[in-house]
Amino acid sequence: MFDLIAFDADDTLWHNEPLYAKAQDKLADLLASYADSDTVIQRLYETEVKNLGYYGYGIKSFTLSMIETAIKLTNGRIPGVEIEKIIGFAQDMLAHHTQLLEHVEETIGVLAQSYPLMIITKGDLLDQEVKLSRSRIGNYFQHIEIVSNKTEAIYANLLTRHKIEPQRFLMVGNSLKSDILPVIALGGHAVYIPYHVTWAHEIIEPQPGEHNGYYELEHIGQLAGLIEELGRG
């Protein structure tokens, strides 16, 4: 049925968004005497989106955006000693151990017996490599692809490079925008497994009819069963 099964990593294999949310809350606390929490979070989001095109994804980009937000919201009055705390939030994030989602370890272990597996993830190169090496599941994956964005063109290029026909490719992830719709548009298959929180920039409203192209599961523990069913046709 499939020549390759690929997985998004952040919030598909391991928890990620809560780390960002926690740092964001710490930033709001730090800036509480300058602005209310909603304002901090809104301004941080605007700064992140503005910077995305030249910083890209990941903790370092997020940190630079937190620092920029803190400076802007305080009209430059925030002292260095407070900015040092923001750098500390980042270092906590980087040091955090990788926490796998429930059912990931056994599901990946089972699928790896029958299919070549790949990770396709955005984010920072070193950061993602470190998370993978801490995850204990790295050896199940034949290929790790860390990309700067997940567009239809980037998936097409990646499949060509690996000599995989789109109709023999399955992508599994928690972002409709990044993991599901570009793969469906190429003629591939996709399984959408929502995570309980999604970064605002990744949220899109599914259009009527679009849902037909992909499968949706509640959790990754249901994936091996779905794939077996598909194989039986």
Added chain:
Amino acid sequence: MFDLIAFDADDTLWHNEPLYAKAQDKLADLLASYADSDTVIQRLYETEVKNLGYYGYGIKSFTLSMIETAIKLTNGRIPGVEIEKIIGFAQDMLAHHTQLLEHVEETIGVLAQSYPLMIITKGDLLDQEVKLSRSRIGNYFQHIEIVSNKTEAIYANLLTRHKIEPQRFLMVGNSLKSDILPVIALGGHAVYIPYHVTWAHEIIEPQPGEHNGYYELEHIGQLAGLIEELGRG
């Protein structure tokens, strides 16, 4: 003679180190009332090396290290408005157009007619992609490999993945530590083309005898000639 010729990018294909040196000088100027230039540069270097293992290479890492250095050297007294200037230095670096070294364009154009070419570069994923897309030479390269470090193990893995025998592989670069010695250790070939400045962390003293394993050129314009000579054996 070779099944693949790979090039380092920063300071081998395009100028890079001068951008960092310029930002470093701007930081020293900014902090002139707190510390002399040598102290700023020394402390920045120490901070960068300390952070390398978890930030990795690239402009964002460098920027976070500049901010951390500024905070430490001022005992946290530096105001946000000054740190904003440091973020500005980074944004200037990111916006800078890619400036190819002399002879790069014609050399790469000639070699691409006879050999598959690859780029193997450290640094930040998005940043390197942007520099390549601005360089006008991107189309000459069949593969772009952006890696978190350049060790013997990483080269070995990369050659296995591309099914290239080390003795049929040639690497060209400006860092003995990252581009030359690990490739020689694997049984590959390497051409060392020093750049006029090298980041302190990349500098190593060649040991007696080691020089035998690789070729050294003054500039990349001599590369096609060397490869032709090697082919005539």
